[in-house]
Amino acid sequence: MLAEILTLGGLGALAGLGLGLAAKKFHVDVDSRITEIDNALPHAQCGACGYPGCMPFAEAVVAGLAPLTGCTVGGAAVARAVASIMGRTIEVPDERLVARILCKGDCEKAVTKFDYEGADDCNAAVLVAGGNKSCVYGCLGLASCVKACPFDAMYMSPFGIPVIIEERCTGCTLCVEPCPKDLVVMIPETSRVVVECRSHDRGATTKKACEIGCTACNACVKICPYDAITLGDNVAVIESKKCTNCGLCIPICPTDSITDFRWGLRKAEVYDPCTGCRICAKVCPTDAIKGELKMLHVVDLSKCISCGICVERCPVEGAMAMVDMTKLAQKPLVLIPAPGAKAQPKQTAAAEAPTDSARA
Amino acid sequence: MAAELALIVLSTVLVNNFVLSKMLGLCPFVGVTKNVENSMGMGMAVIFVIFLASVSGWFVNKFVLVPFNITFLRTVVFILLIAALVQLVETVMRKSFPALYKALGIYLPLITTNCVVLGAVILIMNREYGFFQTITYGIGVPVGFYLALFIISHIREQLAMAKIAKPLQGAPITLITTGLLALAFMGFSGLVRE
Incomplete structure (x- = not known):
């Protein structure tokens, strides 16, 4: 009994002493x-x-x-x-940057040229005739960007387009490089309205290949009160510095290629001081405000696009304000994933680090 | 003597490969073999540690455990010994051989508590090897481990591009591949009689 205790204790003490001395002597x-x-x-x-x-x-x-x-x-x-x-x-x-995918042409919206059966990777798929999407600018949907994300901030929608979970996105840009179509871009967090298409094809060609692509119809450019949208090479681009996230361009887009990221919208509300001057109803671009002359006006919340123009123009103090509607309307304005689709993040392979797995 | 030592090397590297025949050290085998570079780093660290551990283990066994008749404490003593040894080597190496320290990196401390190291040292004692046999065994085992890591990491780099059914992705397909590899290594079993 004694011999065992002494031996083991002695060995331990010796090892400890040796390590202590070594740590001193070989201190870096x-x-x-x-x-x-x-x-x-x-x-x-x-x-x-x-x-x-x-x-x-x-x-x-x-x-x-x-x-x-x-x-x-x-x-x-x-x-x-x-x-x-x-x-x-x-x-x-x-300014915090968030990754955005500039393509919404999922398997339901975009036409494919052929069935791709090769390696499960966008950079491999792009080698076969530039990918199987009819639109040469379109997302190939093989999740190379999702695999690159070390923060589980991306997942594939059931329709084959990556979705970014904004709260988890750290703006690390690791997802930008793997995309062979350069569809992942870093956009300031404050830009809540994004044209999610970068097809430089002419309108007719885009339309044939994808029902949600930007056809460069100029509608958004015309309606934008701040000149924030420009048409360059057959695709509309929103300049984040000029854009005020008014959202006027979103309903006007005939192909729905502009995505609304303005969760927790603030909508217009009319209060008692309203004199019923009808100015707000006249300036409202979506005819969302109703009410007779000299009567309290009412805002149709389903039509209000949160542009705030009415509040700016209201001559009576305290009659109108933009109110956070998140408590009233819980439904976030997300276009993808489709209703009923599970928003579960996919476990990425990149999360596996040797630190945890190599211990026996 | 030389023939016996050669047999030990042949036996440990091919026939009784620690990973593919004894199924030891599967954690680093699956954990770090995603790419060749990492697994080679791990392989080098294992060679380094097993060699030192088996030599020092042999000395402790011969001059401490056997004389005091407490060989049943082997497992505990060897764990203590290996842990202390690796720590010491790391400290010394960091000061004296920074290049080697950088090359082995995190793999050195990681391998400390691995079953391959302990298994090798305990098997040496069970077989009552002499000093030179111990040295040979202490080199043969990790070289076999290195070989297994080398093969599987190359296979896994290829597998990464393959279409694999979802439930089998990652570790499962690696273990299946390991099984097939082990079957292939069974072909070596006629080489050495043990």
Whole structure:
């Protein structure tokens, strides 16, 4: 009994002593800034910065190899923290970027040229006659971008188009590169209205290939009160700096290629001070406001597109306001996935890291 | 002597391959073999650790456990020994051989508690090998492990592009492939009689 305890205890003590001495003798000085920066990073270990993980990125920053703003996931806050640790100040915009897919041509809306039976990867599929979609700009639906997302922020809709879960998107841009059609773009979070099509084909060609593609009909360009939409090379593009998310272009689009990301819309409401001047009813682009002259007006919420023009033009103080309707209308304005489709995120293979799985 | 040592190498690498015949160390085998680069890193770390562990284990067994007649404590003692040894090696290596430390990276601490390492050391003691046999065995086993990782990682890089039924994706298809690979390795069983 004693021999066992002594042997095991002795071995343990010896090993501990040896390790302690070795740690002292072979101590490697680590720049304290490296650990500080590492602590400030998000620890997603996603590799979006181009380094294997957060610690190597921290080392690269201290060595002057990586930019202070290299961590796309952390965004402005982390960039500032890293800069302050390095004793520098930088100016970074607060704007958060979110990935958007510029194609809505799913298996129901877009025409396919042939059945593709090859490798389960967009970059492989694109080698076969540019993919099987009739539209050469269309999403191939083989989820290369979804597989690249380390944050489970993307999943494939049942109709074969990637969907982005905005709350989880960190703006790391890892999904941009795998897309052979360059359909994944980073758009400021504040841009809530997006033309989700980038077909440069002429209108007639686009129409034949996909019922939801932008035909460059010019309707949205004409209606936009802020000149935020331009037609370039047969596709409408919304300039996020000019766009006020009024949403006028959404119902006017004949092919529904403009997507509304304005969840929790604020809609117009009329209150008691209303004098019934009918100005709001006249300016309303969708005839959503009803009411006789000199009578309290009523807003038809189903027609109101949250543009806010009526509130701007109302001459009576306190008569109109934009009100958050999320509590009244719980239904979010998402076009994909279709009603009844499960919005479950797909487990990505990228989440498997050697750190967890290699321990026996 | 030389012939016996050669037999040990042949036996451990091909016939009694730790992964494909004894089914040990399947966690790193499935875990890190997604690409060749990672699995080679792991393979090198395993070679390094098993060699050191079996040599030091042999000494502890001969000069501590056997004289005090407490060989039943082998498992506990060897775990302690391997853990301490790997930690020590890592500390020393970080200071003295930074390049090697960078190359083995995270795989060195990961392999510490792996069953391949413990299994190799315990089998050496069970077979009552001499010193040179221990050294040979301590090299042969991890080389066999390295070989298995090398083969499976190349297969998995090909599998990544294949269309695999959803329930079989990932680890399941790897284990099926491993089974087929093990069947193939059974062909070596006539080489050495043990």
